[in-house]
Amino acid sequence: MTLTHHRPAEKTGARHASAARPRPRRRRLLPFDPWHLVLAPLALLFAAPLLWLLVSSVMSNAEINRFPPALWPSEVDLAGYRFVLNNAMFPRWFANSLIVSAVAVVSNLVLGTLGGYAFARMSFRGSRILLTTMLATMVIPFQLTMIPTFLVMKQLGLIDTLGALIVPSLVTPFSVFLLRQFFLSLPRELEEAAWIDGCGRPRIILRIVLPLSRPALSTVAVLTFLTTWNDLSWPLIAINHETTYTLPLGLTTFQGQHHIQWSAVMAGNVITVLPVLIAFLVAQKTFIRSITSTGLKG
Numbered sequence: 001m002t003l004t005h006h007r008p009a010e011k012t013g014a015r016h017a018s019a020a021r022p023r024p025r026r027r028r029l030l031p032f033d034p035w036h037l038v039l040a041p042l043a044l045l046f047a048a049p050l051l052w053l054l055v056s057s058v059m060s061n062a063e064i065n066r067f068p069p070a071l072w073p074s075e076v077d078l079a080g081y082r083f084v085l086n087n088a089m090f091p092r093w094f095a096n097s098l099i100v101s102a103v104a105v106v107s108n109l110v111l112g113t114l115g116g117y118a119f120a121r122m123s124f125r126g127s128r129i130l131l132t133t134m135l136a137t138m139v140i141p142f143q144l145t146m147i148p149t150f151l152v153m154k155q156l157g158l159i160d161t162l163g164a165l166i167v168p169s170l171v172t173p174f175s176v177f178l179l180r181q182f183f184l185s186l187p188r189e190l191e192e193a194a195w196i197d198g199c200g201r202p203r204i205i206l207r208i209v210l211p212l213s214r215p216a217l218s219t220v221a222v223l224t225f226l227t228t229w230n231d232l233s234w235p236l237i238a239i240n241h242e243t244t245y246t247l248p249l250g251l252t253t254f255q256g257q258h259h260i261q262w263s264a265v266m267a268g269n270v271i272t273v274l275p276v277l278i279a280f281l282v283a284q285k286t287f288i289r290s291i292t293s294t295g296l297k298g
Contacts, residue, residue, distance in 0.1 A: 054270060121188075
């Protein structure tokens with residue numbers, strides 16, 4: 001009887017031991033994820049125009065106009081960059097775009113934070129209706145608001161000035177909505193503890209909310225910078241004088257005036273794309289972090 005009682009226990013113990021024993025990992029055939037075999041060629045495909053732009057900007061005009069075209073310059077020629085920086089208004093256009101984009105980024109961060117926090121944490125009459133109305137403006141195409149915006153800027157006397165480009169971009173519904181969604185994901189207990197300690201609303205925003213909202217703030221800053229820097233349609237309507245051109249608008253006219261100087265045109269495009277590329281590479285991690293933490297919480 002004793003043996004019959006101990007043998008099942010031994011089998012059960014052996015079964016548990018075999019279940020607890022870690023299974024050997026399957027050895028990978030590749031030192032990286034197999035998806036990289038698909039993603040790497042796609043990345044090269046999307047990067048090909050940018051690489052061609054960079055290579056052709058250091059070619060001579062003869063090499064660019066040659067048929068079949070040269071895939072690699074025989075020597076690095078910076079004549080296009082010298083032509084752009086010395087003989088055109090490119091530095092002025094670059095400064096105009098930088099001023100407009102910087103003001104738009106700062107104003108969207110400040111006003112978007114105040115508006116997003118008000119919608120997320122403060123209850124007032126008509127807040128839902130006001131939020132819905134604000135979000136509804138996001139689906140209105142620019143072509144419908146172009147003429148009313150132009151008339152408002154004309155009444156303010158801002159046409160043909162940088163103010164005509166700055167004022168419509170001071171705050172966007174998307175900035176307010178994105179920051180509101182992020183503020184909703186923050187725990188209220190932190191703010192309630194600050195209330196008990198005697199902190200007011202401005203101090204709570206500055207000391208608690210903003211440090212925790214760096215991913216969302218970075219995302220708003222980068223998206224605002226990209227949108228303002230690359231905008232062409234509104235400057236084309238609101239700006240007439242060459243000294244007030246932004247970089248995309250100036251580059252368009254520059255291409256028309258110097259269509260033979262292809263090396264200069266390519267160099268101008270490289271200078272235009274470079275700040276956008278740097279801004280994206282610096283803040284690419286914040287996009288994923290902000291969107292995943294924000295979600296669609298109502």
